[in-house]
Amino acid sequence: MLRIGLTGGIGAGKSAAATALAEQGAVVIDADRLAREVVEPGTAGLAAVVEAFGTEVLAADGTLDRPKLGRVVFGDDAARARLNGILHPLIGTLTAERVAAAPSDGVVVHDIPLIVEGGLAAGFHLAVVVMAPEDVRIERLTGLRGMPEEDARARIAVQATDEQRAAAADVLLDNAGPLDRLRDAIAELWELRLAPYAAGLAKGVPAPLPSRPGPVDPTWPAQYARAAARLRTWLHRPDLLVEHVGPTEMPTPGATVPDVLDLRVVLPDAEAVRSTAGALAGSGWIVGAEPYPDGATAHSADPGRPARLFLAS
Incomplete structure (x- = not known):
């Protein structure tokens, strides 16, 4: 729910x-x-x-x-x-x-x-x-x-x-x-x-990603901070290092970039990636089959904040 x-x-x-x-x-x-x-x-x-x-x-x-x-x-x-x-x-x-x-x-x-x-x-x-x-x-x-x-x-x-x-x-x-x-x-x-x-x-279906780039949003850093805090809370890992990566991290002023919030968590090994991916059930992140080197990818189900999460080892 x-x-x-x-x-x-x-x-x-x-x-x-x-x-x-x-x-x-x-x-x-x-x-x-x-x-x-x-x-x-x-x-x-x-x-x-x-x-x-x-x-x-x-x-x-x-x-x-x-x-x-x-x-x-x-x-x-x-x-x-x-x-x-x-x-x-x-x-x-x-x-x-x-x-x-x-x-x-x-x-x-x-x-x-x-x-x-x-x-x-x-x-x-x-x-x-x-x-x-x-x-x-x-x-x-x-x-x-x-x-x-x-x-x-x-x-x-x-x-x-x-x-x-x-x-x-x-x-x-x-x-x-x-x-x-x-x-x-x-x-x-x-x-x-x-x-x-x-x-x-409920259905395990992520929200679609935007098909066209848009203007820089000055609230992206605050949106990242909220997403990272929510992820740490869900996983009961207050010390979890959640990185802001991708085009919304440090966009060039005046540029147009995809409005997709990209987060990355680097974990010790493949087993940690699997267990973390499993713990995301119900969090709002939908773990999918999209390949990611030595890790896993999840997409947000929130249509108001398109986002991707990369779990890497």
Whole structure:
């Protein structure tokens, strides 16, 4: 299945994007909703939170008073780490259950607020980031949610910057305007990229390579960095040397070159090549029969980012 990491700063419209993706056919797993489920009355999660932070974080009816708990952990790194240590394993278990229940050829969207802050983007086939200018986000938070402006600005300040989100994003969705515009952008993204990517992944069919050269793209180095990080994460090899090779590595300014991202991994021997190629199943890389000296070749199933991977020994 194709796994998408969906994120965006507070007030950017991530939830609206998640709803639009669900309307297209995606299975949406909302991390915030799971975080509420694991601390419902009678759960081990709620008992652990009360043990850690006291009964003052409970409302009169015995439910978790989230605003009170938020005030306890906001700005306190140690308290927040203690809370995360309780919630994250429980949320992880629920997430795994929901993923296992999803169609094997489907699109699963993980709606997670802090993908960028947590360095989680490489764990998904694609990272989709919803963006909106800060003044628009503050207007939404104060006008629609009734949040005091000072609180809105404080929440935005502790989250990732727009530059950090853009660097982590495979897809940027502009949500500064009307909601219909966001829905249209997501419908197009689904038709042209997500649905074909999921189908190619399920069937083991790579995306076609471009037939004509095009202009130099200044974002190629950032695209390589994301692809390399994703490969290291999938293979559980944080130290894996992934080289950027081919025409997109150091193109001549003004030249036209094929828009194909070429990566190369040099491995110790033929057995390492075989085992690594086998470990790529489900990663988004489709190992094919194209010859490569003393190695193997894989192609990406992502039609939005044509790429080749060379495994050499």
